[in-house]
Amino acid sequence: MAARAPAPVRGGNTRFAQFKLVLLGESAVGKSSLVLRFVKDQFDDYRESTIGAAFLTQTISLDDTTTVKFEIWDTAGQERYKSLAPMYYRNANCAVVVYDITQASSLDKAKQWVKELQRQANENIIIALAGNKLDLVTDQPDKRAISTADAEAYAKEAGLLFFETSAKTSENVRELFTAIAKKLPLDQAGPRNPRAGGRAGVELRAESAGTQGGGPAFEAGDYCIIAPKPWRGALRARSKNVPAFSDDAPYNITNPTTLCRSTQPVMLRASIRSSRAIGYKPNVTSAARQWHALQAGRAISGQTRSYADKPSIADSTPVVLPGSASASTNEPPPPGPVATSLNSKAASPTPSTPSASTIPPQNVPLTPPPPGKTTSGSPPPPSPPPPKPKRRLRKFFTTLLLLSTLGFGGGVYYSRVNDNFHDFFTEYVPFGEEAVLYFEEKEFRKRFPTIGNRIRPRDTGEQVRIPSQSGVSWRVSEDTSSSRHANATKPGQKPAEAVAKAESDHSKAPTEAPAKPNHPVAKEAAPAQKSPEAVAFVAPEVDQPSRFPPEVTRIDPINIEDAKEPLVQDLVKIINDIIAVVNADNENSKFSTTIGKAKDEISKVGSKVKSLKAAIEEEANAKVQASHAEFDKAAQELVKRIESEMASQEARWKEEYETERQKLQQTYEQKLKAEIDRANEVNEQRLRNELLEQAVEMRRKFTAEVKDRVEEERNSRLGKLSDLSNTVNELEKLTTDWNSVVDANLKTQHLHVAVEAVRANLEKSQVPRPFTKELAALKEIASDDPVVNAAIASINPVAYQRGIPSPAQLIDRFRRVASEVRKASLLPEDAGVASHASSLVLSKLLFKKKGLALGDDVESILTRTEVLLEEGDLDGAAREMNGLSGWAKTLSRDWLGEVRKVLEVQQALDSR
């Protein structure tokens, strides 16, 4: 909560303020879009509706020195989230109520919001009215539903800031927020630290007091330090079978502060202290608007305080606080001996260790020996050693015991003060739980003596047993219900029986009741007469009338035979009761005559009733007979009428049946006729079809015959024509033969010409030239000459594609090759770099040979080849070079290939 308040902090020149801003308005007016535009400068065309609320922050700087941070709560506009809104606008410093300028209803809603804000939100809240979706109106002015003037007038009237904005085009959005920021009281809130613990505590209390019970869930989370305590305390108490806190519902509900024991007062006191510290400062009023809630809270907390200080209203004892806020504070002394001792210790000017102050003097070991003894010197040393370990041990144990008891006591006390410590103590310290519980119970008893007594038996921890057959079961109980059903259903049918039964019940009861006292009386009769004293002694145990045995002639209860009438029965019962009373009082003598009279009267009444009844019965019988006769007559009449009616109906039915039958017959006949007609028609149709088919068949036969005849005729005439054409063909063949002979002659001539052309081409050219064209021509001419084809095929394709070198070229190239070969002429078999280098060098020193030199060495072969080449013997030259080996052969390989190609071509041409 504290963070929501404006928090301007003056650091040097800059001011920084933080404000809570809330956006309200109808759904789909563009609250979220507005915020999105402001915070992220974005706009979504399709935005999902906000759920609950969204929280964003944006910092803007008003000028160089002032920065304002908005904590923006973008609430959901849908109606179902309306109840959440107070949560968001509480403590808000500013609110933006948004409406849609294209929707008239949204302004009404906005007005409602403004009203609600002014009524319920912060007193000095700054409200801005924003008409959104301005971009829609600028495009189409007729869309506008709320004119600017109207809205502005309303804003002025209600004292609001007013802007027409557009989240889409970002128009006026920043201006709106800037205006709010400017209007916010930046200077009013002085420089102070808003997050100080004391203030937080006060606000906490104020809010929790203000929203007790109906506060929204998230508020509960904020002051959860307080709220869960009672529950926790109650839970713990319940789990440990403590009656004091567990089973008193009103206690739980009405006064939760007392239930959570010391923790709540601690909170309260802390808050009070801090509120006092702030509240008494006069200048606080200057920032009053933020503190209104606080002051209210203080008032409430003041009440609570008195309540908390006094644990119970009924308690007249002076106010004793259950515990102090912390161990260090010197608050009023807590109850209990341990606490007081602690307190006294704290009060003492020189704090001594607990063992020193509380150990009884006789137990205190005399470790510091008196000065006299020390001066005496030698005699003591031998004596102390044996007791010393004992004493030390004893001292140690006593100290330990004392310390542990003191610690335990302190623990018990402190566990009553501190809740966390309570948990720890009861859980980890042996017997701690029992001790704490004992004290708790005791205190509770003291506070609520009546409740304590009442609840006491519950503490016994007896197990309650529930019989296995108790409770509701699915089975229908049959045995008991059957008899009950008989009772419930029969009375209507057999009232006489029921009455008789009831009567017997009645008569039994009174007869038996007096009989019982009679029995012991009869027994005691004799001894009672003999010794009245003894009887008197026995009297309290047996019945009274035993004292008057002669009067045993007791009034008999009446027993009237014709007491079937309930009236008489009642009378009899009354009389019997009276008799019983009289008998019991032993006043038989007094009342016997009157009762006898009454009996007579009653018997008379009974007889009278009987006679009356008989008379009435007779009368009734007569009436019944009369009505019987009447009924018989009526019944006979009715039967007669019915019979006549039935007869008439039968006749009518018969007639109807006849007419119906005739109708049916007619319809059947008609149908039959129609069917027969149709069958005839079908037959005729079929016959006609057959006739048509026959006609078609005959026509087909006729045409086939005609065709056959025409064919025969044609074959005989066409035979002669074909003979003629055969002879003409033979003549044609002869002419073609002649033509072929002439062609062959021409071809050979052409071939010759072509071959000559190729040769000329080869010999004439100084540069190797492709002679593919010439060769192709040759091949075309000698298309079916196998010799020519074979010759052409023998030529390497490379030769005619690129052409072949002339002899002069070959010689020239040979000279180059020879110089290279000469360099490698001295190489051994496996020549490395060194051999190559030496061969390179040494080859320069070789003697040159001339003419057809003899020998197998490279030099002589080269000279011989050169000579052969110059003579024009290509074949010989090639053969010589082929004799080389090793590197020499490798180097001359290409040249040899060329020579071979030339040779092949020459051979092919010669073969013509």
Next chain:
Amino acid sequence: MPETSVAPPAVSRPSKPVSEALLNEKWDHCLSSLLIRSSLGLSFGVVFSVLLFKRRAWPAFVGLGFGAGRAYEECNSSFLRSGKEGVRVQRP
């Protein structure tokens, strides 16, 4: 014979030189590799001498020797290999 007339076919397949130029090519390759490798070795030697050996001269020479030796060995093996008959794996 003018060289230009031979050039067109030679250009069409530059990978394979004419047979008489095989040896020369090898020599060219050898010399260039000798140059490159010895200079590389020398530079490494210089760097090492500067960094590790207080600017002594011998590391530079050792590096040079290594480079030259390496080049020589490669050259030698190339000569030996091409002179021999048998299967030869040629990289693409």
